[in-house]
Amino acid sequence: MLVKTFGSSIIGINAITITVEVNMDNGIQFFLVGLPDSAVKESHQRIEAALRNNGYKIPGKKIVINMAPADIRKEGSAYDLTIATGILAASEQINPATVGNYVIMGELSLDGGLQPIKGALPIAIEARRQGFKGFILPKQNAREAAIVSELEVYGAENILDVIRFFNGDASLEREIVNTREEFYAQLNEYEFDFSDVKGQENIKRALEIAAAGGHNVILIGPPGSGKTMLAKRLPSILPPLNLHEALETTKIHSVAGKMSRHASLISARPFRSPHHTISDVALVGGGSNPQPGEISLAHNGVLFLDELPEFKRTVLEVLRQPLEDRLVTVSRARLTVEYPASFMLVAAMNPCPCGFYNHPDKECVCAPGVVQKYLNKISGPLLDRIDIQVEVVPVPFRELSDVRISEKSDAIRERVVKARQIQEERYKEHKGIHANAQMSSKMLRTICRIDETGHTLLKNAMEKLSLSARAYDRILKVARTIADLDNSPDIRPDHLAEAIHYRSLDRETWGL
Structure with a gap:
C-alpha cells in the first residue's frame, strides 16, 4: 500500500514542502531514499523504539520510503513523526484517509515523546500557502506556528496523541493565538530604560539622533x-516594530532555533551582543548546513559590538557588505541562500590599550604611536559606514549621586517616531529607503542642501579640525536627522555644528 505524508524543509528563512512516500510490499527490507542525511537515516531506530514502547510496531515487510523532491538534501531529526505516521498509515495501523491533509513534523524520543523543531513559523506559512488543512507539530512549537491564520495548528506531546487523532479515538486541542492582540500586548516591553542612566546627556542625545535616522x-x-x-538601552527608543517586521524577525529566530519555549511572536526589537571571539561564519551566517548569523538575528534591531578592536580583522571586514546591502548571501556548492540583515550597528571601544587616552583625570601610559596603532585595527572602509563617532567621558560623582530621575525612554521614543514619520514621507517614492542613513550620494545633493552660512561653517570645520573627506557626507546625513528632530525643513548652521561634533575619529589629530 502506498501512502503520502507531508513535511517541510527550510532553505534560508523560507520552507518548501517535502512529500514522504511510504510504499509497503512483500519482503523484509527497509529503504530510505531521497537524499537524507545521517540524522534522517537514524530515524529508523528512533521510530522503531517509539512505536514499540507505545504498543505499535514497524511491520516485517519491505518498506520503501522516498522523500521528494529527491534532489534536495533532507537534514535533521524533525522528519521522525512524518515518516512514522506514513509507516503506520501504510500498514493500516491508523486510518490513512486524512493523513495527507496535514503537514506533520516532530522529533521522536524513544518513549514516543515529541521534541521541539526549528522553523515552525516558516513551515506554517508555507503550509497555508499550499492549501493544507492543518499542521501537527510538538506542543512546544504550537504557539509559534499558530500565529499563522487560516491554518489549524495542533500541538502534540506524544506520538500516541497523533495516532488517536487520526483514528478518531481522541481529538488534539487546536492552538489558537490572536496575532494582533499578542503583538500589541508585548510591543512596549523593555528591560532597560534611559531613566536608569545618570548624566551622559550628550551621549543620550547622540543615540537619539542615531535612532531617529538609523545611523550606525x-x-x-x-x-x-x-x-x-547606554547601548543596551538603544532598542527602547527605536520606533516600535510593525506587524510585518515582527513576523520577519520571528521567522529568522524560528529558523535559527532561538525562540523560547511556548513563544509566539517577537514584538520587541532584537539586541544582539556577540563576544569578540566570534568567527566570521557565526557573525554573517553560513556553515555546511547554512544558518542565520548574528547580524541576521539582529535584523530590525541592534547589533552591539563591544571592545571593537579586539574582534578579528576578518570578522569586522565581512560586515562591510551587509551594512550597505542590508542582506547576506551565503553561497555553497549546492545552494545559495539569502538572509535579511537590516540592523543598526552600535560599537564600543576604549581609546587606547590602557583605556585612559583623553581621560580628564587619569594619565595614559601608552607609548607614542600606540593609540593610532590601536585605532588602525578598525579599517577605514568600516569606519566609513559609521555616521556618529562620539567620546564618552566618566560620570562625575555629583551626577551619580543625583536623585532626580532622568528622562524616560518613552519620551525620547516619541521624538524619534515623529522624525521617522518625516523620513517615511520623504522617501516614499524611493524603494528600500526609510531613513536618512540609507541615502545615496546622489540623493544627498538634493535632500541635504545647506545655505551659504552653513557652507562656510562646514568648510572652516573641515579645515581647522582636519576632518577627512569621508566625514563630509556623514555630517550632512546626521545634520538632516537633527533637522528632522527639530521639525525643520532646512538644515540650519546649528544643526551642522552639532553634526560636526559627532565626528571624533575623523579628526586627523586623533591619537597623535
Missing part, C-alpha cells in the same frame, strides 16, 4: 564610563 554609532571612552549601559 561608535562610542569611544575609558572603562566604566557607561558605553555598554
Whole structure:
C-alpha cells in the first residue's frame, strides 16, 4: 500500500514542502531514499523504539520510503513523526484517509515523546500557502506556528496523541493565538530604560539622533564610563516594530532555533551582543548546513559590538557588505541562500590599550604611536559606514549621586517616531529607503542642501579640525536627522555644528 505524508524543509528563512512516500510490499527490507542525511537515516531506530514502547510496531515487510523532491538534501531529526505516521498509515495501523491533509513534523524520543523543531513559523506559512488543512507539530512549537491564520495548528506531546487523532479515538486541542492582540500586548516591553542612566546627556542625545535616522554609532571612552549601559538601552527608543517586521524577525529566530519555549511572536526589537571571539561564519551566517548569523538575528534591531578592536580583522571586514546591502548571501556548492540583515550597528571601544587616552583625570601610559596603532585595527572602509563617532567621558560623582530621575525612554521614543514619520514621507517614492542613513550620494545633493552660512561653517570645520573627506557626507546625513528632530525643513548652521561634533575619529589629530 502506498501512502503520502507531508513535511517541510527550510532553505534560508523560507520552507518548501517535502512529500514522504511510504510504499509497503512483500519482503523484509527497509529503504530510505531521497537524499537524507545521517540524522534522517537514524530515524529508523528512533521510530522503531517509539512505536514499540507505545504498543505499535514497524511491520516485517519491505518498506520503501522516498522523500521528494529527491534532489534536495533532507537534514535533521524533525522528519521522525512524518515518516512514522506514513509507516503506520501504510500498514493500516491508523486510518490513512486524512493523513495527507496535514503537514506533520516532530522529533521522536524513544518513549514516543515529541521534541521541539526549528522553523515552525516558516513551515506554517508555507503550509497555508499550499492549501493544507492543518499542521501537527510538538506542543512546544504550537504557539509559534499558530500565529499563522487560516491554518489549524495542533500541538502534540506524544506520538500516541497523533495516532488517536487520526483514528478518531481522541481529538488534539487546536492552538489558537490572536496575532494582533499578542503583538500589541508585548510591543512596549523593555528591560532597560534611559531613566536608569545618570548624566551622559550628550551621549543620550547622540543615540537619539542615531535612532531617529538609523545611523550606525561608535562610542569611544575609558572603562566604566557607561558605553555598554547606554547601548543596551538603544532598542527602547527605536520606533516600535510593525506587524510585518515582527513576523520577519520571528521567522529568522524560528529558523535559527532561538525562540523560547511556548513563544509566539517577537514584538520587541532584537539586541544582539556577540563576544569578540566570534568567527566570521557565526557573525554573517553560513556553515555546511547554512544558518542565520548574528547580524541576521539582529535584523530590525541592534547589533552591539563591544571592545571593537579586539574582534578579528576578518570578522569586522565581512560586515562591510551587509551594512550597505542590508542582506547576506551565503553561497555553497549546492545552494545559495539569502538572509535579511537590516540592523543598526552600535560599537564600543576604549581609546587606547590602557583605556585612559583623553581621560580628564587619569594619565595614559601608552607609548607614542600606540593609540593610532590601536585605532588602525578598525579599517577605514568600516569606519566609513559609521555616521556618529562620539567620546564618552566618566560620570562625575555629583551626577551619580543625583536623585532626580532622568528622562524616560518613552519620551525620547516619541521624538524619534515623529522624525521617522518625516523620513517615511520623504522617501516614499524611493524603494528600500526609510531613513536618512540609507541615502545615496546622489540623493544627498538634493535632500541635504545647506545655505551659504552653513557652507562656510562646514568648510572652516573641515579645515581647522582636519576632518577627512569621508566625514563630509556623514555630517550632512546626521545634520538632516537633527533637522528632522527639530521639525525643520532646512538644515540650519546649528544643526551642522552639532553634526560636526559627532565626528571624533575623523579628526586627523586623533591619537597623535
